Amino acid sequence: xxxxxxxxxxxxxxxxxxxxxxxxxxxxxxxxxxxxxxxxxxxxxxxxxxxxxxxxxxxxxxxxxxxxxxxxxxxxxxxxxxxxxxxxxxxxxxxxxxxxxxxxxxxxxxxxxxxxxxxxxxxxxxxxxxxxxxxxxxxxxxxxxxxxxxxxxxxxxxxxxxxxxxxxxxxxxxxxxxxxxxxxxxxxxxxxxxxxxxxxxxxxxxxxxxxxxxxxxxxxxxxxxxxxxxxxxxxxxxxxxxxxxxxxxxxxxxxxxxxxxxxxxxxxxxxxxxxxxxxxxxxxxxxxxxxx
Amino acid sequence: xxxxxxxxxxxxxxxxxxxxxxxxxxxxxxxxxxxxxxxxxxxxxxxxxxxxxxxxxxxxxxxxxxxxxx
Numbered sequence: 001x002x003x004x005x006x007x008x009x010x011x012x013x014x015x016x017x018x019x020x021x022x023x024x025x026x027x028x029x030x031x032x033x034x035x036x037x038x039x040x041x042x043x044x045x046x047x048x049x050x051x052x053x054x055x056x057x058x059x060x061x062x063x064x065x066x067x068x069x070x071x072x073x074x075x076x077x078x079x080x081x082x083x084x085x086x087x088x089x090x091x092x093x094x095x096x097x098x099x100x101x102x103x104x105x106x107x108x109x110x111x112x113x114x115x116x117x118x119x120x121x122x123x124x125x126x127x128x129x130x131x132x133x134x135x136x137x138x139x140x141x142x143x144x145x146x147x148x149x150x151x152x153x154x155x156x157x158x159x160x161x162x163x164x165x166x167x168x169x170x171x172x173x174x175x176x177x178x179x180x181x182x183x184x185x186x187x188x189x190x191x192x193x194x195x196x197x198x199x200x201x202x203x204x205x206x207x208x209x210x211x212x213x214x215x216x217x218x219x220x221x222x223x224x225x226x227x228x229x230x231x232x233x234x235x236x237x238x239x240x241x242x243x244x245x246x247x248x249x250x251x252x253x254x255x256x257x258x259x260x261x262x263x264x265x266x267x268x269x270x271x272x273x274x275x276x277x278x279x280x281x282x283x284x285x286x287x288x289x290x291x292x
Numbered sequence: 293x294x295x296x297x298x299x300x301x302x303x304x305x306x307x308x309x310x311x312x313x314x315x316x317x318x319x320x321x322x323x324x325x326x327x328x329x330x331x332x333x334x335x336x337x338x339x340x341x342x343x344x345x346x347x348x349x350x351x352x353x354x355x356x357x358x359x360x361x362x
Contacts, residue, residue, distance in 0.1 A: 154312060158321035229336050230324040289323060291332060 001071050002145050008064040009138035015057045015131040018050045023124050025050075030117050033107045047100070051093060054127060058090045061134050068141050073154065075162035077170075078140065082133045084170040084206045089130040091202045092123035099123075156228050160217065162289060164210045168282030175203035175275040183268055193267035200271045207278070231289070238285035245280050246273070294358045299329050302347045302354065318342040 025047050032039045065083045068076075099116045106113050178199050182192065218226045227235065250273070256262045264272075303309045311325045318325075318339060327333035335343070344351045 153316075154322065155316040156319055156321045156324075158323050161321075228320040228324050229339060230327055230333050231321065233333070291327075 001067065002142075004064060004067055005138055005141050005145060008061065009135065009142065011057045011060055012131050012134040012138055015054055016128065016135070018054055019124055019127045019131060022047055022050045022054075023121070026117075026120060026124075033103070033113065051097065055090065055093050058086055058093065058130075061086050061130075064134075064138070068137075069159070069163065072141075072144065073157070073159045075159050075166060076137075076140075077166050078133065078137050080163055080166035081170045082130070082137045083210075084167055084174060084203070085126070085130045085133060087206045088174060088202055089127050092126050096120050096123045157217070158231075158289075160210075160214050161227070161231060162286065164207070164214055165282040165286040165289070167207050167210045168278050169286065171203045171207045172275045172279035172282065175199065176272065176279065178203070179268060179271055179275065183265060189265060192265055196267050196271045200274065203275070204278075234285050234288040237288055238281050241284040242277055242281040246277055249276065293360060294331060295334055295355055296331065296358045297328060297355050299325070299343065299354060302349065306347060314343075314346075317346050 025043050029039055029043055029047070031037075062083070065079055065086070068079060096119075099120045103113045103116045103120075106116070179196060182195055182199065187195070253262075253264070257264065299314075303311070303314055311329070312322045315322045315325045319342075320339065324333065324335075324339075328335050328339075340351050340355060344354050347354065
């Protein structure tokens with residue numbers, strides 16, 4: 001475990017350096033395109049290599065997060081946030097590749113590539129945030145591993161239950177932020193529906209994987225044994241809070257729309273409702289579980 | 293009226309059991325034991341009896357009612 005975590009620490013530092021290098025190279029390429037200068041081949045090749053290594057580091061980070069959870073069997077908001085942002089960063093890595101490919105075609109044809117460059121650099125900002133979170137996670141984990149404290153095995157697991165709620169909260173918050181940023185970005189309406197759906201998939205994926213793993217661990221138990229009595233009580237109250245809150249929020253939005261105070265794209269409704277419900281349910285369940 | 297308990301006291305008398313170890317014995321999570329000890333959660337009859345049986349005490353020795361004027 002120590003070795004994997006130290007390797008992850010080194011990879012996160014390397015990732016930060018590669019992202020910084022990529023940003024510098026892409027800035028040079030952008031300047032070359034804008035001034036009409038020739039782009040040196042080694043630049044494109046280096047950017048491609050850097051992106052591949054960054055992508056592989058993301059995959060290793062997912063493995064490291066899972067290993068850390070299985071080792072410590074505790075909930076950690078930092079680990080949950082790193083896990084969710086890793087998937088988002090991986091998605092943006094794929095977006096970077098697409099945008100760079102678009103830029104490659106469009107600048108030759110003489111089109112403006114400003115918006116594509118904005119997306120690429122915004123994506124790299126998210127990669128930096130992820131690399132920093134991963135570094136903090138690895139440093140914190142190294143300290144805990146060094147303490148070498150004895151861990152008592154839990155018969156009734158609470159760590160996975162709490163981790164799933166934390167992942168739900170982070171996924172929902174980031175999902176809502178991205179949905180609303182996308183709504184205000186001024187993109188053509190016909191593309192928005194597909195983009196909302198894609199973003200939902202990206203943010204629900206880590207939550208779905210965590211919940212799927214939780215179901216996998218419970219597969220041999222009767223449903224009555226899936227939770228202990230306090231967890232049942234917390235989930236029930238959390239669901240009730242979610243029901244009341246979503247009705248109230250939907251009513252407020254309905255009134256705002258009816259009196260034309262705001263204007264929301266119809267494709268936004270379900271993704272927004274889904275993320276909001278996930279946030280309210282996960283947030284209230286976590287609060288009730290950890291309330292002292 | 294609230295429900296008080298002597299779980300923490302009996303835990304220490306029972307070989308300085310940790311909350312996790314006690315939780316394992318009665319098949320609940322550590323957070324549940326912690327919530328019961330701090331009075332934030334009221335256990336079911338079944339769990340109260342399980343705790344009493346584990347400590348070798350009666351339910352009334354583990355749990356008691358705290359009247360509002362106390």
